[in-house]
Amino acid sequence: MQSIYTDASVYKLLTPQDDAEHAFMCRLAGDAASILELASGCGNLAARLAQRADVTGVDASPEMVALATQAHGDRPGLCFVQGDMRTLRLERPFDLVMAVDNALQHACTDEALYAALDSIRAHMGPGSRALFQTGLREPETLDTLNHARQKVGSAIDACGVTFEIYGTSTFDPATKVNHRVFEIHKDGAKVAERTLTMRILDSAALQQALARAGFSIARAFDESGQEVEPQARPGPTHAVRTYECRAG
Ligand SMILES: C[S@@+](CC[C@H](N)C(=O)[O-])C[C@H]1O[C@@H](n2cnc3c(N)ncnc32)[C@H](O)[C@@H]1O
DSSP states (O other), rough: OOGGGGGGHHHHOOOOHHHHHHHHHHHHTTOSSSEESSTTTTHHHHHHHTTSEEEEEEEHHEEEHHHHHHHTTTTTEEEEEEEEEEEEEEEEOOOEEOTTTTTTOOOOHHHHHHHHHHHHHEEEEEEEEEEEESSSSSSGGGGGGGGEEEEEEEEEEEOOOOOEEEEEEEEETTTTTTEEEEEEEEETTTEEEEEEEEEOOOHHHHHHHHHHTTTTEEEEEEETTOEEEEOOOOTOOOOOOOEEEOOO
Protein backbone atom coordinates (compact mmCIF):
# COMPACT_ATOMS: atom_id res chain seq x y z
CA MET A 1 0.00 0.00 0.00
CA GLN A 2 1.29 3.50 -0.82
CA SER A 3 2.29 6.13 1.72
CA ILE A 4 0.34 9.41 1.79
CA TYR A 5 3.55 11.08 0.55
CA THR A 6 3.54 9.43 -2.88
CA ASP A 7 0.63 11.24 -4.47
CA ALA A 8 0.15 15.00 -4.43
CA SER A 9 -3.62 15.07 -4.92
CA VAL A 10 -4.33 12.57 -2.14
CA TYR A 11 -1.82 14.28 0.18
CA LYS A 12 -3.66 17.57 -0.22
CA LEU A 13 -6.96 15.91 0.71
CA LEU A 14 -5.50 14.36 3.86
CA THR A 15 -3.40 17.24 5.14
CA PRO A 16 -5.17 20.59 5.19
CA GLN A 17 -2.74 23.47 5.63
CA ASP A 18 -2.82 25.47 8.84
CA ASP A 19 -2.48 29.18 8.10
CA ALA A 20 -2.36 30.24 11.75
CA GLU A 21 0.40 27.71 12.45
CA HIS A 22 2.41 28.97 9.46
CA ALA A 23 2.01 32.57 10.68
CA PHE A 24 3.29 31.49 14.10
CA MET A 25 6.31 29.79 12.51
CA CYS A 26 7.08 32.97 10.53
CA ARG A 27 6.94 34.95 13.77
CA LEU A 28 9.38 32.53 15.41
CA ALA A 29 11.68 32.68 12.39
CA GLY A 30 12.14 36.37 13.17
CA ASP A 31 15.09 37.90 11.35
CA ALA A 32 16.75 34.62 10.32
CA ALA A 33 18.24 35.25 6.88
CA SER A 34 18.78 31.58 5.99
CA ILE A 35 16.39 28.79 6.93
CA LEU A 36 16.51 25.02 6.47
CA GLU A 37 13.13 23.30 6.76
CA LEU A 38 13.28 19.54 7.18
CA ALA A 39 10.37 17.42 5.90
CA SER A 40 9.07 20.40 3.94
CA GLY A 41 6.21 18.45 2.31
CA CYS A 42 4.19 20.46 -0.19
CA GLY A 43 6.33 23.52 0.55
CA ASN A 44 3.66 25.94 1.74
CA LEU A 45 5.43 26.82 4.98
CA ALA A 46 8.79 27.15 3.19
CA ALA A 47 7.21 29.48 0.61
CA ARG A 48 5.78 31.68 3.32
CA LEU A 49 9.10 31.82 5.15
CA ALA A 50 10.79 32.72 1.84
CA GLN A 51 9.01 36.07 1.80
CA ARG A 52 11.66 37.24 4.29
CA ALA A 53 14.57 34.77 4.06
CA ASP A 54 16.47 32.36 1.84
CA VAL A 55 14.85 28.99 2.44
CA THR A 56 15.91 25.44 1.59
CA GLY A 57 13.20 22.81 1.98
CA VAL A 58 14.29 19.18 2.24
CA ASP A 59 12.00 16.19 1.91
CA ALA A 60 12.64 12.46 1.51
CA SER A 61 9.82 11.96 -0.95
CA PRO A 62 10.60 12.80 -4.60
CA GLU A 63 6.87 13.28 -5.20
CA MET A 64 6.63 15.89 -2.42
CA VAL A 65 9.76 17.69 -3.70
CA ALA A 66 8.23 17.76 -7.19
CA LEU A 67 4.93 19.07 -5.81
CA ALA A 68 6.65 21.82 -3.77
CA THR A 69 8.90 22.80 -6.68
CA GLN A 70 5.97 22.97 -9.09
CA ALA A 71 3.91 25.06 -6.68
CA HIS A 72 6.60 27.42 -5.38
CA GLY A 73 9.97 26.66 -6.96
CA ASP A 74 10.17 29.82 -9.02
CA ARG A 75 10.38 32.15 -6.01
CA PRO A 76 13.75 33.81 -5.53
CA GLY A 77 15.65 32.51 -2.52
CA LEU A 78 13.60 29.30 -2.27
CA CYS A 79 14.65 25.81 -3.30
CA PHE A 80 13.54 22.26 -2.56
CA VAL A 81 15.89 19.30 -2.50
CA GLN A 82 15.37 15.63 -1.93
CA GLY A 83 17.13 14.31 1.15
CA ASP A 84 16.70 12.24 4.26
CA MET A 85 16.75 14.20 7.51
CA ARG A 86 18.75 11.36 9.12
CA THR A 87 21.69 11.64 6.74
CA LEU A 88 21.42 15.11 5.21
CA ARG A 89 24.69 17.05 4.99
CA LEU A 90 24.47 20.23 2.92
CA GLU A 91 27.88 21.32 4.30
CA ARG A 92 26.74 24.80 5.26
CA PRO A 93 25.14 26.37 8.32
CA PHE A 94 21.73 28.05 8.42
CA ASP A 95 20.54 30.75 10.82
CA LEU A 96 17.52 28.60 11.60
CA VAL A 97 16.81 24.88 11.19
CA MET A 98 13.18 23.83 11.47
CA ALA A 99 11.86 20.36 12.28
CA VAL A 100 8.22 21.20 12.87
CA ASP A 101 4.79 20.02 11.74
CA ASN A 102 5.38 16.36 12.63
CA ALA A 103 8.84 16.22 11.03
CA LEU A 104 10.55 14.35 13.88
CA GLN A 105 7.56 12.06 14.34
CA HIS A 106 8.65 10.39 11.10
CA ALA A 107 11.79 9.13 12.86
CA CYS A 108 10.20 5.94 14.17
CA THR A 109 13.12 4.64 16.27
CA ASP A 110 15.55 6.24 18.73
CA GLU A 111 18.34 5.60 16.25
CA ALA A 112 16.47 7.54 13.54
CA LEU A 113 15.59 10.35 15.96
CA TYR A 114 19.20 10.84 17.11
CA ALA A 115 20.45 10.67 13.52
CA ALA A 116 18.00 13.45 12.60
CA LEU A 117 19.12 15.54 15.58
CA ASP A 118 22.76 15.05 14.49
CA SER A 119 21.84 16.28 11.00
CA ILE A 120 20.22 19.36 12.48
CA ARG A 121 23.32 20.15 14.56
CA ALA A 122 25.47 19.69 11.45
CA HIS A 123 23.58 22.57 9.81
CA MET A 124 23.93 25.00 12.73
CA GLY A 125 26.65 27.58 13.32
CA PRO A 126 27.50 29.36 16.57
CA GLY A 127 24.52 31.76 16.47
CA SER A 128 21.99 29.40 14.88
CA ARG A 129 18.66 28.39 16.34
CA ALA A 130 16.57 25.25 15.80
CA LEU A 131 12.81 24.83 16.13
CA PHE A 132 11.32 21.49 17.14
CA GLN A 133 7.72 20.53 17.63
CA THR A 134 5.66 17.82 19.20
CA GLY A 135 2.14 17.71 17.95
CA LEU A 136 0.74 14.62 19.48
CA ARG A 137 -0.98 13.42 22.57
CA GLU A 138 0.56 12.78 25.93
CA PRO A 139 0.93 9.14 27.06
CA GLU A 140 -2.25 9.10 29.13
CA THR A 141 -4.38 9.58 26.03
CA LEU A 142 -2.50 7.31 23.66
CA ASP A 143 -5.12 4.56 23.75
CA THR A 144 -7.47 6.87 21.86
CA LEU A 145 -5.16 6.49 18.86
CA ASN A 146 -5.93 2.81 18.54
CA HIS A 147 -9.20 2.49 16.69
CA ALA A 148 -11.02 0.30 14.22
CA ARG A 149 -12.15 1.68 10.88
CA GLN A 150 -14.16 4.85 11.32
CA LYS A 151 -15.01 7.97 9.38
CA VAL A 152 -12.38 10.58 10.18
CA GLY A 153 -13.56 13.42 7.98
CA SER A 154 -14.34 14.66 4.53
CA ALA A 155 -12.41 16.88 2.14
CA ILE A 156 -13.13 18.92 -0.98
CA ASP A 157 -10.54 19.03 -3.75
CA ALA A 158 -9.59 22.02 -5.95
CA CYS A 159 -12.41 21.14 -8.41
CA GLY A 160 -15.05 21.10 -5.68
CA VAL A 161 -15.39 17.31 -5.53
CA THR A 162 -16.15 15.94 -2.05
CA PHE A 163 -14.34 12.89 -0.68
CA GLU A 164 -15.11 10.93 2.49
CA ILE A 165 -12.11 9.80 4.53
CA TYR A 166 -12.13 6.63 6.67
CA GLY A 167 -9.25 5.66 8.93
CA THR A 168 -7.95 2.70 10.90
CA SER A 169 -5.28 3.26 13.51
CA THR A 170 -3.00 0.69 15.11
CA PHE A 171 -0.83 1.92 17.95
CA ASP A 172 1.96 -0.13 19.50
CA PRO A 173 2.52 1.10 23.09
CA ALA A 174 5.94 -0.58 23.25
CA THR A 175 7.44 1.31 20.31
CA LYS A 176 4.95 4.24 20.40
CA VAL A 177 4.58 3.79 16.65
CA ASN A 178 1.15 4.53 15.24
CA HIS A 179 0.24 3.04 11.89
CA ARG A 180 -2.74 4.55 10.10
CA VAL A 181 -4.54 3.43 6.98
CA PHE A 182 -6.72 5.98 5.20
CA GLU A 183 -9.40 5.08 2.69
CA ILE A 184 -10.57 7.83 0.37
CA HIS A 185 -14.12 7.39 -0.93
CA LYS A 186 -16.01 9.24 -3.64
CA ASP A 187 -19.74 8.72 -4.23
CA GLY A 188 -19.68 5.72 -1.86
CA ALA A 189 -16.83 3.91 -3.62
CA LYS A 190 -13.20 3.64 -2.49
CA VAL A 191 -10.88 5.48 -4.87
CA ALA A 192 -7.57 5.29 -2.97
CA GLU A 193 -5.92 3.88 0.11
CA ARG A 194 -2.82 5.34 1.79
CA THR A 195 -0.72 4.68 4.90
CA LEU A 196 0.91 7.00 7.42
CA THR A 197 3.32 5.73 10.07
CA MET A 198 4.55 8.02 12.82
CA ARG A 199 6.04 7.67 16.27
CA ILE A 200 4.17 9.45 19.04
CA LEU A 201 6.84 11.74 20.37
CA ASP A 202 5.46 13.44 23.46
CA SER A 203 7.02 16.55 24.94
CA ALA A 204 8.81 14.68 27.75
CA ALA A 205 10.44 12.28 25.28
CA LEU A 206 11.43 15.13 22.97
CA GLN A 207 12.92 17.16 25.83
CA GLN A 208 14.94 14.14 26.92
CA ALA A 209 16.22 13.50 23.39
CA LEU A 210 17.12 17.17 22.90
CA ALA A 211 19.14 17.22 26.12
CA ARG A 212 20.94 13.99 25.19
CA ALA A 213 21.73 15.33 21.72
CA GLY A 214 23.24 18.51 23.19
CA PHE A 215 20.48 21.05 22.55
CA SER A 216 19.42 23.59 25.13
CA ILE A 217 15.86 24.90 25.13
CA ALA A 218 15.73 28.69 25.08
CA ARG A 219 11.96 29.12 24.80
CA ALA A 220 8.87 26.92 24.65
CA PHE A 221 5.42 27.68 23.26
CA ASP A 222 2.03 26.00 23.51
CA GLU A 223 -0.29 25.37 20.57
CA SER A 224 -1.76 28.87 20.74
CA GLY A 225 1.70 30.41 20.48
CA GLN A 226 1.86 31.45 24.14
CA GLU A 227 5.28 31.18 25.73
CA VAL A 228 5.31 28.59 28.50
CA GLU A 229 7.81 27.22 31.01
CA PRO A 230 10.20 25.03 28.98
CA GLN A 231 10.12 22.20 31.51
CA ALA A 232 6.34 22.26 32.08
CA ARG A 233 4.60 19.07 31.03
CA PRO A 234 1.43 19.78 29.06
CA GLY A 235 -1.84 18.08 29.90
CA PRO A 236 -3.73 15.98 27.38
CA THR A 237 -5.49 18.93 25.78
CA HIS A 238 -2.34 21.03 25.55
CA ALA A 239 0.01 18.57 23.95
CA VAL A 240 1.49 20.65 21.16
CA ARG A 241 4.79 22.22 22.13
CA THR A 242 7.27 24.16 20.04
CA TYR A 243 10.83 24.40 21.36
CA GLU A 244 13.35 26.99 20.27
CA CYS A 245 16.82 25.63 20.88
CA ARG A 246 20.51 26.39 20.65
CA ALA A 247 23.14 23.76 19.99
CA GLY A 248 25.23 23.28 23.11
C1 LIG B 1 3.52 16.18 7.76
S1 LIG B 1 4.45 16.26 6.25
C2 LIG B 1 5.17 17.84 6.26
C3 LIG B 1 4.22 18.91 6.26
C4 LIG B 1 4.75 20.14 5.59
N1 LIG B 1 5.13 21.13 6.58
C5 LIG B 1 3.71 20.68 4.63
O1 LIG B 1 3.31 21.84 4.79
O2 LIG B 1 3.33 19.95 3.71
C6 LIG B 1 5.78 15.27 6.61
C7 LIG B 1 6.82 15.17 5.49
O3 LIG B 1 7.92 14.46 6.03
C8 LIG B 1 8.56 13.83 4.95
N2 LIG B 1 9.50 12.85 5.50
C9 LIG B 1 9.22 11.67 6.10
N3 LIG B 1 10.35 11.07 6.50
C10 LIG B 1 11.38 11.90 6.15
C11 LIG B 1 12.79 11.84 6.29
N4 LIG B 1 13.39 10.79 6.86
N5 LIG B 1 13.53 12.87 5.83
C12 LIG B 1 12.94 13.94 5.22
N6 LIG B 1 11.60 14.04 5.05
C13 LIG B 1 10.83 13.04 5.51
C14 LIG B 1 7.42 13.26 4.14
O4 LIG B 1 7.79 12.93 2.83
C15 LIG B 1 6.40 14.41 4.24
O5 LIG B 1 6.46 15.25 3.14
